[in-house]
Amino acid sequence: SLSPDQSIAHGAALYAGMLQANRQQAKSVYDRRVSERLRRVQQRSVSARSLGILVRDEQTGRRVPHYLIGANSPLPASVTSVFGTVVPNQRKVHVRIVESGAGSDRPPTVLGDCTVSGLPADLPEGSEIEVTLSYDHQARVHVTAREPLSGVLAEVEILRADNLQRGVVPEESRVAAAEPVAELKSVSATGAAVELGAAPKPEPKPEPKPEPKP
Structure with a gap:
C-alpha cells in the first residue's frame, strides 16, 4: 500500500501521462506500449459524498438526512424522489x-x-412533493421541488465548491423542527406516509375462540 502523499503523486503522474499520451512530444518519450495503455485509460468523475435533503422523522421529531445520490456515484447524476407534506393544508415546503x-x-x-410557496389550499397531510437533485461535472447541484397536481414548483442551483464556506447542520435542527409547517417526510412507494426508522407494526392476532363445553 502507498502513503497518502505517494498516492497523490502517483495519481498526478498517471493523469499527466493520460493528458500527454496523444501529443507528439510524449510519443517520442514514452514506450509505444505505454502510450497505448495510457490512451485506453478513461477518466470518470464521481461524487465525493452523498447528496440529499433533510426530512422529519415522525418517531423522534428530528430532522434526519435522506440521501438521494450516494457517494461515488458517476457524474452527472440525477435522482427524483417523492416525499409527503407533514400537516393538512400545508402551503409551503422548505427543502434543505x-x-x-x-x-x-x-x-x-x-x-x-x-x-x-403557494401550494394549493386544503392539501391533505402526506400530499406528494417531487424533489429532484442533479449533480453535474462542474460541482453544481440543481434542485427542483414540485407539487404534481398544481404544477407549482421552485428551482435553485447551488455551486458546490470546496473553498466556499458551508454550514454544519445545527444541533437544534437535528433535535426539533424549526418550521413544522414547511417540512417533508418520507413516503412509501404507494404514496402513503411512513415513519422514518419505524419498525413495521405487527398484524393484530385474532383472539382465540372459546372451545365449546361438552
Whole structure:
C-alpha cells in the first residue's frame, strides 16, 4: 500500500501521462506500449459524498438526512424522489439540501435551501412533493421541488465548491423542527406516509375462540 502523499503523486503522474499520451512530444518519450495503455485509460468523475435533503422523522421529531445520490456515484447524476407534506393544508415546503459529513461520525453539511410557496389550499397531510437533485461535472447541484397536481414548483442551483464556506447542520435542527409547517417526510412507494426508522407494526392476532363445553 502507498502513503497518502505517494498516492497523490502517483495519481498526478498517471493523469499527466493520460493528458500527454496523444501529443507528439510524449510519443517520442514514452514506450509505444505505454502510450497505448495510457490512451485506453478513461477518466470518470464521481461524487465525493452523498447528496440529499433533510426530512422529519415522525418517531423522534428530528430532522434526519435522506440521501438521494450516494457517494461515488458517476457524474452527472440525477435522482427524483417523492416525499409527503407533514400537516393538512400545508402551503409551503422548505427543502434543505445536505451532503454527508467527512466521516461516519460527522454530521451532514448544509449546502443550501429551496422553498416552494403557494401550494394549493386544503392539501391533505402526506400530499406528494417531487424533489429532484442533479449533480453535474462542474460541482453544481440543481434542485427542483414540485407539487404534481398544481404544477407549482421552485428551482435553485447551488455551486458546490470546496473553498466556499458551508454550514454544519445545527444541533437544534437535528433535535426539533424549526418550521413544522414547511417540512417533508418520507413516503412509501404507494404514496402513503411512513415513519422514518419505524419498525413495521405487527398484524393484530385474532383472539382465540372459546372451545365449546361438552
